[in-house]
Amino acid sequence: MSAINGKVLQLQHFSVNDGEGIRTIIFFAGCSLRCKWCANPEGYTMHNQIMYIGSLCTACGRCTAVCPRHLDFDLHNKAVRSQCDGCGCCIPACLDNARKNTVSTWTIEDVITQLEPQIPYFRQSGGGVTYSGGECTNQPEFLEKLVKKVYDIGLNQAMETSATFDFDQVQSILKYIDLLFVDIKHMDSKKHAYYTGRDNEHILSTIASLGQFRNDLVIRIPVIMGVNGDDANIIATARFVKQHILDPKIELLPYHSYGVDKYEQLDMSYPENMFRTPTAVELNHMNYLIEKEGVQIISFK
Numbered sequence: 001m002s003a004i005n006g007k008v009l010q011l012q013h014f015s016v017n018d019g020e021g022i023r024t025i026i027f028f029a030g031c032s033l034r035c036k037w038c039a040n041p042e043g044y045t046m047h048n049q050i051m052y053i054g055s056l057c058t059a060c061g062r063c064t065a066v067c068p069r070h071l072d073f074d075l076h077n078k079a080v081r082s083q084c085d086g087c088g089c090c091i092p093a094c095l096d097n098a099r100k101n102t103v104s105t106w107t108i109e110d111v112i113t114q115l116e117p118q119i120p121y122f123r124q125s126g127g128g129v130t131y132s133g134g135e136c137t138n139q140p141e142f143l144e145k146l147v148k149k150v151y152d153i154g155l156n157q158a159m160e161t162s163a164t165f166d167f168d169q170v171q172s173i174l175k176y177i178d179l180l181f182v183d184i185k186h187m188d189s190k191k192h193a194y195y196t197g198r199d200n201e202h203i204l205s206t207i208a209s210l211g212q213f214r215n216d217l218v219i220r221i222p223v224i225m226g227v228n229g230d231d232a233n234i235i236a237t238a239r240f241v242k243q244h245i246l247d248p249k250i251e252l253l254p255y256h257s258y259g260v261d262k263y264e265q266l267d268m269s270y271p272e273n274m275f276r277t278p279t280a281v282e283l284n285h286m287n288y289l290i291e292k293e294g295v296q297i298i299s300f301k
Ligand code: SF4
Pocket: 050, 066, 067, 068, 069, 070, 071, 083, 084, 085, 086, 087, 088, 089, 090, 091
């Protein structure tokens, strides 16, 4: 039987925001949504792309010398970028860190080798592993094998998902997960489609199904002023959570613009410039609205 490999953006050790204790976050490549505020646009696809940081480039030409296609160094030039197949041969040649691969191929053993030195930190802090992305459930075979392996080691496992998955396909994986974060990005289906590329019907129906039997479900709202931070949407989200989830909990994640540079490095245009981070006063107000609906506010910050 051939080994199942995963397409991974990166592993991030010593994270404390996505579950209990100290955690390693595994960012899977590939996502079927296209959120206009996405901080990880390099994870839209499972194909490797080259991030080009023009400010670090010294125009030395080493990358061109090793490129099988003899492409010019300037990946901000659309004609050059369009011919790049993401083979990654040029990355080791760049001594100025002006190029990076977005996606690497990992075996289960590769991941476990990375996790092993972290196990003492997990044990001391009550932490573990969090599967994130992109959308980790887009690689169900790799995810299932990895989750079972990590379960056998006895580590706590959390998952962040957009709930775009096929419930039947992922159910066998979810039983090994100790804490499940699911996003609700907007309650208005048309606005959801406008901002993420897909309506919210499948997502909400999946959350409602999960909410009937899981009491470890945390609904996350990425709060973006100008998109979903208005009272009507926050109240509608809280009411949905209260109605469909056994142990209703919401975590508010304020929008940040940390990923904006990546759009430039990948020659993608940042789709919107009307997004704003909520203020502390606005967040307190949202907390008040949510708790008033009988939903607990939770935070892993
Ligand atoms: S990734 Fe491959 S094709 Fe693209 S510039 Fe580098 S070496 Fe050339």
